[in-house]
Amino acid sequence: MQYDVIIGLEVHAELKTKSKCFCSCKNEYGSSPNTNCCPVCVGLPGALPVLNKFAVEQTIKAGLALGFEINRTAIFERKNYFYPDLSKAYQISQLEKPICINGHLRVFDKDIPINRIHLEEDAGKLVHSGSETFVDYNRGGVPLIELVTDALKEPHMESADEAIEFLTKLRQIYIYAGVADCELEKGQMRADVNISLRPKGSKEFGTKVEMKNLMGFKSIHAAIKYEIARQKEILDDGGKIEQETRKWDFDKGESFAMRSKENAEDYRYFPDPDLLAVEISDEDVARLKKSLPPLPDEIKKKYMSEYGLSEYDTDVILADKEIADFYEACLALYPQPKSIANWFTTEVLARVKGGAGLGISKENLVWLIKAVDEKKIQRLSAKEFLADIWGTDVNAESEAKARGIMADLSSDFVFEILDKVLKEKSSVVEQFKREKDEKILNFLVGQVMKETRGKANAQEVKEKLKEKLGI
Numbered sequence: 067m068q069y070d071v072i073i074g075l076e077v078h079a080e081l082k083t084k085s086k087c088f089c090s091c092k093n094e095y096g097s098s099p100n101t102n103c104c105p106v107c108v109g110l111p112g113a114l115p116v117l118n119k120f121a122v123e124q125t126i127k128a129g130l131a132l133g134f135e136i137n138r139t140a141i142f143e144r145k146n147y148f149y150p151d152l153s154k155a156y157q158i159s160q161l162e163k164p165i166c167i168n169g170h171l172r173v174f175d176k177d178i179p180i181n182r183i184h185l186e187e188d189a190g191k192l193v194h195s196g197s198e199t200f201v202d203y204n205r206g207g208v209p210l211i212e213l214v215t216d217a218l219k220e221p222h223m224e225s226a227d228e229a230i231e232f233l234t235k236l237r238q239i240y241i242y243a244g245v246a247d248c249e250l251e252k253g254q255m256r257a258d259v260n261i262s263l264r265p266k267g268s269k270e271f272g273t274k275v276e277m278k279n280l281m282g283f284k285s286i287h288a289a290i291k292y293e294i295a296r297q298k299e300i301l302d303d304g305g306k307i308e309q310e311t312r313k314w315d316f317d318k319g320e321s322f323a324m325r326s327k328e329n330a331e332d333y334r335y336f337p338d339p340d341l342l343a344v345e346i347s348d349e350d351v352a353r354l355k356k357s358l359p360p361l362p363d364e365i366k367k368k369y370m371s372e373y374g375l376s377e378y379d380t381d382v383i384l385a386d387k388e389i390a391d392f393y394e395a396c397l398a399l400y401p402q403p404k405s406i407a408n409w410f411t412t413e414v415l416a417r418v419k420g421g422a423g424l425g426i427s428k429e430n431l432v433w434l435i436k437a438v439d440e441k442k443i444q445r446l447s448a449k450e451f452l453a454d455i456w457g458t459d460v461n462a463e464s465e466a467k468a469r470g471i472m473a474d475l476s477s478d479f480v481f482e483i484l485d486k487v488l489k490e491k492s493s494v495v496e497q498f499k500r501e502k503d504e505k506i507l508n509f510l511v512g513q514v515m516k517e518t519r520g521k522a523n524a525q526e527v528k529e530k531l532k533e534k535l536g537i
């Protein structure tokens with residue numbers, strides 16, 4: 067039987083702020099366990115939360131970047147449940163009046179509707195070691211935005227590929243907007259995925275199955291594919307889908323039932339009596355909108371129309387904001403967008419993706435690109451040279467001069483070599499005179515290049531050779 071697949075996403079991202087959401091503890095990853103905690107964020111009696119205004123502003127900016135409406139009054143509520151990583155036994159969150167409502171995100175050719183973004187606090191972290199479990203409350207109280215897609219509205223996300231494209235674009239927008247770093251390996255962005263199937267063309271929704279706290283796009287992709295196949299098989303066999311939460315085991319490549327899914331009522335939400343409603347003015351929204359830096363779609367247009375880059379090159383450069391910022395910095399020194407892009411999409415990215423980091427200064431890189439453009443260094447030797455100086459702090463120009471890799475075709479040196487090769491390879495020269503074969507000419511050019519150790523310009527050597535051979 068054929069089915070329509072409906073995928074919903076709940077995406078959590080930790081906001082980039084100096085301090086936590088309701089106290090002045092540091093919002094910092096990697097501190098020693100339980101050092102960024104205070105009576106407020108661990109919920110000791112009598113401690114009162116104070117809202118971090120910057121966290122609200124960051125949430126509004128996230129919403130504006132995604133075309134959301136901003137509620138002028140937002141309310142914080144308590145979501146009550148027990149878990150060892152939540153020492154207060156409730157999480158401050160938002161249910162009835164979130165900060166952002168009704169957004170959308172373009173995924174391939176679909177505008178995927180998004181219901182809301184709300185601001186809440188993160189929980190602590192359980193650290194398992196052997197048979198013991200430790201708890202670190204440093205993360206407890208860190209501001210977290212939760213985005214919820216609206217699977218009740220069309221169009222739907224229908225495949226693992228679409229869900230990953232959604233997450234990739236969302237992550238990119240958050241990073242460019244400066245609201246979150248979304249470092250996946252630090253758990254700064256996590257997603258819950260819910261999936262339901264219904265007979266093709268049916269209007270009624272099938273039973274939803276949720277997979278919680280997925281990290282890493284690879285496991286999210288695998289988990290979605292697995293879940294779609296699992297539900298198909300059950301439905302084909304005439305079975306019923308249980309409403310439940312399943313846990314994805316990345317190593318085994320399968321999911322297993324965790325618990326039957328809870329509903330919002332189960333959490334006994336109620337307005338937090340310690341926190342006032344948040345009033346957001348038109349001026350606030352206008353000011354924050356103005357403060358938004360250029361976002362990926364806008365930059366993409368500029369790269370393609372003004373810089374004349376291909377869509378592929380543009381996407382490759384923009385995929386990583388650090389790379390895109392570095393590209394702009396190089397461009398400011400040497401306004402040749404295409405020439406610089408060529409080096410970025412090949413040499414620079416290969417090194418960064420290979421784990422070597424961004425190990426070159428903009429001055430050195432621009433000097434090298436310019437030298438190649440001006441034919442002062444051969445492209446091939448420039449590439450080798452770049453690999454050598456990557457991760458060092460040498461001055462590219464003096465290093466290149468010291469190594470003698472700068473081309474100098476006007477010098478007698480190259481002419482001497484040319485004559486030498488013509489003399490040594492006289493039989494080849496004779497053969498060329500008879501056969502006029504381009505391949506033989508190229509062989510002679512190669513010999514000259516070898517003698518000059520790549521310093522000369524191959525094209526110019528070829529011209530000189532032709533001249534000497536009277537062509």
Ligand SMILES: [Zn+2]
Pocket residue numbers: 086089090091102103104105106107108207
């Ligand atoms: Zn605190």
